[in-house]
Amino acid sequence: MAELPDKRTAFIDWYLAVVEAANLSDKRYPVKGMNVWTPYGFRARRNLDRVMVREIEATGSQAVEFPTLIPQNEFAKEKEHIKGFDAQVFWVTRGGLSELDIPLVLRPTSETAIYPIFALWVRSHRDLPLNVYQIVNTFRYETKTTRPFVRVREIHFFEEHTCQLDEAAATERVRSNREAFRRMAHALALPYLALRRPPWDTFPGAHYTVAFDIPLAGARTLQLGSVHHYRDNFSVPYGIRYEAPDGSERPVHQTTFGLSERLLGAIVGAHGDARGAVFPSEIAPYEVVVVPVVAGPSASSVLPAARSVADELRAAGRRVVLDDGDERPGAKYYRWELAGAPLRLEVGAREVESGRLTAVDRLGRKAPLERAALVAEVGRRLGDYDAELLRRASEALREAISPAATLAELHDAQQVRWVGWCGAEDCGHEIEKAIDGALLGTPEEPLPFPLEPPTRCIACGRTEGVRAALAAQPM
Numbered sequence: 001m002a003e004l005p006d007k008r009t010a011f012i013d014w015y016l017a018v019v020e021a022a023n024l025s026d027k028r029y030p031v032k033g034m035n036v037w038t039p040y041g042f043r044a045r046r047n048l049d050r051v052m053v054r055e056i057e058a059t060g061s062q063a064v065e066f067p068t069l070i071p072q073n074e075f076a077k078e079k080e081h082i083k084g085f086d087a088q089v090f091w092v093t094r095g096g097l098s099e100l101d102i103p104l105v106l107r108p109t110s111e112t113a114i115y116p117i118f119a120l121w122v123r124s125h126r127d128l129p130l131n132v133y134q135i136v137n138t139f140r141y142e143t144k145t146t147r148p149f150v151r152v153r154e155i156h157f158f159e160e161h162t163c164q165l166d167e168a169a170a171t172e173r174v175r176s177n178r179e180a181f182r183r184m185a186h187a188l189a190l191p192y193l194a195l196r197r198p199p200w201d202t203f204p205g206a207h208y209t210v211a212f213d214i215p216l217a218g219a220r221t222l223q224l225g226s227v228h229h230y231r232d233n234f235s236v237p238y239g240i241r242y243e244a245p246d247g248s249e250r251p252v253h254q255t256t257f258g259l260s261e262r263l264l265g266a267i268v269g270a271h272g273d274a275r276g277a278v279f280p281s282e283i284a285p286y287e288v289v290v291v292p293v294v295a296g297p298s299a300s301s302v303l304p305a306a307r308s309v310a311d312e313l314r315a316a317g318r319r320v321v322l323d324d325g326d327e328r329p330g331a332k333y334y335r336w337e338l339a340g341a342p343l344r345l346e347v348g349a350r351e352v353e354s355g356r357l358t359a360v361d362r363l364g365r366k367a368p369l370e371r372a373a374l375v376a377e378v379g380r381r382l383g384d385y386d387a388e389l390l391r392r393a394s395e396a397l398r399e400a401i402s403p404a405a406t407l408a409e410l411h412d413a414q415q416v417r418w419v420g421w422c423g424a425e426d427c428g429h430e431i432e433k434a435i436d437g438a439l440l441g442t443p444e445e446p447l448p449f450p451l452e453p454p455t456r457c458i459a460c461g462r463t464e465g466v467r468a469a470l471a472a473q474p475m
């Protein structure tokens with residue numbers, strides 16, 4: 001089989017090759033940027049959804065589902081929002097043979113589908129907070145090069161929308177969402193940066209945006225998701241008001257929290273290596289692959305032994321596949337490494353006789369595993385594997401960032417750069433020009449490792465009001 005491109009020097013080629021070799025997505029559908037979820041990729045997506053649902057519902061959010069089509073007049077109610085999305089939407093202008101009186105938008109995000117209904121649901125302060133989420137497909141007319149999971153036109157999307165009593169309660173919801181994301185990212189073994197975007201990169205219509213970014217290669221970063229504080233920017237035009245205990249009418253303050261299939265792209269990009277994809281066990285389509293090694297006269301006892309290993313793990317709730325096809329074991333190992341399976345158990349005559357299976361994790365660590373303690377041992381190995389995956393990714397995050405003191409140091413950046421910024425928009429744009437990318441923003445949470453706070457703006461040299469910011473090339 002062909003070797004994968006080099007991850008370090010040809011990241012995008014490597015990424016595309018891994019997605020294809022692991023059979024996570026089929027890009028041959030005849031609409032650009034609309035890919036097919038394969039059975040294997042769909043399993044990963046379902047596991048990702050399960051983590052998102054678990055963590056958001058732990059905060060009291062409830063699932064809903066709103067329609068896919070939005071009438072133009074509702075879509076256009078919030079000025080900034082429409083300005084930000086106008087060029088990115090697909091329109092439905094005909095129903096059957098007739099032109100529609102009011103054209104419909106295929107939702108690019110669901111504020112404008114949900115808020116007219118929120119205006120009916122929210123009446124009194126007793127209706128608050130209102131925290132709901134949906135996992136649906138959204139659509140964006142993407143004109144740049146599309147890439148599986150990372151930039152697509154039909155997006156598997158998670159969005160939470162909330163209504164709160166006031167600005168402080170909405171700020172608290174943003175904090176709670178950040179905590180929920182921290183738990184999700186931990187399950188995915190993804191370390192990240194939580195950054196408040198500069199005003200010109202704030203979500204259209206939002207008061208402010210906190211985004212989560214992960215460095216992937218060189219100065220390249222991927223946005224994993226974002227949380228937005230809307231204040232009353234949407235509730236005023238959409239009339240989402242409540243009666244306060246004192247009888248006065250007030251607009252709610254709102255927040256949203258958005259995630260998507262990009263998280264799968266981040267898992268491939270951050271954990272993958274020269275041998276293919278590497279899945280954290282919570283997301284892995286199969287956590288354990290059992291490979292019977294059938295050879296010689298003992299062959300007849302091997303297959304039943306392998307089957308009983310798989311059955312016992314399955315009964316314990318593990319996602320297991322028994323690969324009893326007629327390929328050579330070496331070919332199976334190669335294929336499951338490409339596919340990123342966390343743990344491989346080899347069952348051959350020697351293993352049957354000794355009562356010890358050969359266990360190899362996707363990081364290449366090989367050790368015998370007591371058959372008699374199968375379920376407990378597999379649980380322990382997977383826990384240890386996930387911890388090691390997170391440790392390696394955290395080290396990669398630390399190595400991906402370095403301070404820069406002058407704009408010249410941003411040219412041809414091979415890393416994400418930590419810079420001083422006075423907060424002026426002009427200086428921000430100068431920084432973006434120098435790195436040929438974006439000013440990602442200022443840390444909303446302390447970095448996972450310490451860096452010296454800068455003292456001067458890298459663009460104008462001013463020392464007053466200087467904050468630390470990160471500059472990179474978003475994917």
Ligand code: ZN
Nearest residue numbers: 422427457460
């Ligand atoms: Zn400046």
